[in-house]
Amino acid sequence: MSTVLVRTDVCALDALVPERGAAALVDGRQVALFRLADDTVLAVQNHDPFCGANVLSRGIVGSVGDAPTVTSPMHKQVWDLRTGACLDTGGKVPVLDEPVDLATWAVEVRDGRVLVAHA
C-alpha cells in the first residue's frame, strides 16, 4: 500500500495575490490555490459542492476564529482552508449528494515555486 506522491509545479509564489484565490489544473482536477497573508499556500477543490460549479478560487478569503477560510462566491458557504471542513452550510444541501467538506492538497513552496502534491 504505497502511494507515490508527485509534486506538480504550478506557478511562482509571486504570481499569487495574497488572500486572493487562483485556479489550477492539477492531474486533471481543478484546484483552488490560496496564498495567505503569511505566504503559506493552501489548496482545496475548486468545485463548489453546493452549487456544482467550479468557482471556489473566486471566493473571498477570511478567517473564522483561527481558521483561514474561503467563502463561496455563489451562496456564501464557508470552509476551513486547512482541513476542507465546511464551517457554515448556510442552511443549504449540496445539489448532487456530494460531501459538504472539500478535498485538500498538500502544498509546498520551494525556491519561490508553488508545488502541489498529488497521488
Next chain:
Amino acid sequence: MLATGSWAWTPRTDGVDLPGVFRYRTLDDLEALRAWVADRSAALGRPLRGAVVGGGVLGLEAAAALQSLGASATVVEFADHLMNVQLDAGGGEALRVLVNDLGMDVRTSLACTGLGAADDGAVATMRLSDDGELPVDVVVFSTGVRPRDRIARESGLAIGERGGVVVGATCRTSDPAVWAIGECASFDGECTGLVAPGNAMADVVVDRLLGGPRLYTPAPEGTKLKGVGVDAASFGDVFGLTPGALEVTFTDPVARTYRKLVVSDDARTLLGGVFVGDAALYPQLRPMLGRPLGADPSAFLAPEGGAPELGGDLPDDVVVCSCTNVTAGAVREAVTEHGCTTVGEVKACTKAGTVCGSCVPVVTKLVHAQLEASGIEVSRAMCEHFAMPRAELYALVAASELRTFSEIVAAHGTGRGCAVCKPVVAGILSSLRAGHVLSRDHAPLQDTNDHVMANLQKDGTYSVIPRVPGGEITPEKLMAIGAVAAEFGLYTRITGAQRIGMFGARIDQLPLIWQRLIDAGFESGQAYGKSLRAVKSCVGSAWCRFGVRDSVGMGILLENRYRRAADAAQVQGRRLRLRPGVRRGARQGRRRHRHRERLERVRRRQRRREPPPRGPARGGPRRRDARRGHRPVPRVLRAARRPPAAHRPVRRRLPRRHRRAPHDPRRRRAGHRRRPRGRDRRPRRRLPRRVGRGARRP
C-alpha cells in the same frame, strides 16, 4: 351563544340564478368561479368578459381575481365612487385611476337591473340602470353582507333596525341567557364585517362566562385594500363628520397618490386618514387615531416632508395590531416580561401582526426600541471581525488615515475578515481614498462580481451588462452589443430592470468582451456595484406628451455624476419625473455641510478619547433633519462628494469623448453635450427643436 355570521346579499333582479353568476364570499364560491372561468372560456374559445357588481373592498378583490383567472373585469358600482364606505370622493376618484391602470373598467352611479341568458342558458348580458347593456360571460356579486339572524327573529329576540341580533356591551341579547357575537350581532345599531370585533366580542363573552367584568367597546375600524395590487386604506373619521374637523389633503396626479388626514379643529388630534396609491403611512398613523399628532399634519402628507418618525414611543394603551387587539404595552411586555428578543418571537408570543400584517413595521420599531431600553443588546456588529455597524466603521475610517484592510482590521477589528466585512471595507475605502479597486491591497476585498466586472451566474459563468446612462443608446451601440453577443455566443436578454444583459461568458472571455465593449464606448458597473446602478426616468419633454422638463437629461446627469459613488449598498434610482420648479443645489449644500459636521464631531471625540455614541453616527443629524421637515439624505449622495476610484481600468481606457458628461446643465443646453464622433457619430436630436417652444429647456 349565537355566532351565525352573515350571508352575501344580492339584489333581487332577474337572472341572478343563471349559470355564470357567483357570490364572492366563501372558498367554495371561489372554487366554483375558477372552474366556471376555465370551462366557459374553453367552451367559448376566448377569454371571458367578466363583471363585478359592487365596488367595495371585496368587489375590487373579486375583479382582480377575475383578471388573474384570465377574464376581463368591469366593476359596476351603485355609489358615485369606489369603496364608498371607506373612501371619500377624492380617494375614490384616485382609486378609479389606479384601478383603470390595472386594466379594469369602472362604471359608477349605476345599478345592475337584470341579467340576460345566452341560447345555452348561461349568463350573457347585464342590463344597467342607464338602460345600457354590458356583454358578460361571468358575473360576480359583491354587494355586501346581511347578518344571519333568522333564528333570533323566529325566537323573538330583539332585532336591530338594519338587521342583526341586538346586543349590549356585555354581548347579551334581549334574553340574558342568549349571547351573540360577530357579524350576526348588532351593537349600537351597527353590524360589523371584520374579524377584529368578532374576536373582541368572543373575549368579552368568555370573560363574562367566567364571572369577569369585561365590556365590549367597538374599536375604530380601519380598512386596507389587499390582493388587488393597488394601495388604498383608510381609518377613523374618513368623511370629516366630527364637528369642526379639518381636512388636510394632498393629491399628486403625477405619482397617482391621494392622501388625506382629518384632524380636530385645533389641528392637533388625529381623527382619520385616507391613503390611496401609497398606504405606507397607514400602519404608522392608524395607532395615533384620537391622539395628538405631534407635528404639522401637512408634514406627513407632503412628498418632501419626510414624515416624522412614529413607532418607538407610542403610549402603552395604543392598539398597534387591531386584528388581534394587541397594544403597544403588550408588545413591550413580551420583551420585558416574556423574554422575547426578536420580532418573530414577539409575534408568536402576542399574535400581533399575524393576521393582516399591516402593523409589522410598527411592531418592529417597538420591539427594537424596547430591547435597547431594556439594555438587551441588539447586536449591531457587522460580523465576527468588526463589532460596529457599517456606518460607524465608515466614520472611524473617514476620521483616520488607514488605507488598507489589514490596517483597518488591526485598528478596529480582529482576524482576517470575511465575505461580509471585506466588501464593506472595500466600499468604504473606495468612497474615501483614492486607490485602484483592483490593486494588490484592494483586489482581495472585492466580491467576484466587482473583481471581474460582471455578474456570477449559477453555473460559474458571468453576465455582462454595460452601463447605458439614462437608457439612452445609439443604434451603433446596440449593434455593438449584438455583435459581441453573437461572437461569444452569449444569451441576451433585456433584464427586469430594462438593462441589456449578455449571459454565459466564461471568466477568461471577460477581458476580450470588455475590450470590445469599451472600444464601442461602453463602461461597466451597471449591474453589480454597491453604488448607483441606474437612474430610471420618464422620456421627458423631448418626446413625452406630458413631459414638462428634460427628465432623460437629468437622469443621465444623475447617473454619470453618482455612478462611481461606492457605498455599502446598491442604489437604484426611482423613476424620475421632474415636476416643474424642482430645484437642486440647496440641499446638496446642506448635505456637504452636515457631512463635514459629522466628521468634525468624530474627530473631536477622538481627540478627547471619548467612546462613540450608542446610536449609529448618522442617527443624530438625520432625526433632527426629519423634525425640521427635510427628507433624510440618501446615503449615496453623501458618499459622492469626492470621486472614488471604483472601476478605474474601464474609465482609463475610455476614449476622451466618453468620459464623464459635464455636470453643469447649462453646458448641455449650450450644445456642449458629449456627442460621439467618428463611427458613433449621430445627427443631433432634431425633434425638440421641431417641437419648438424650448422643449429641451428644463
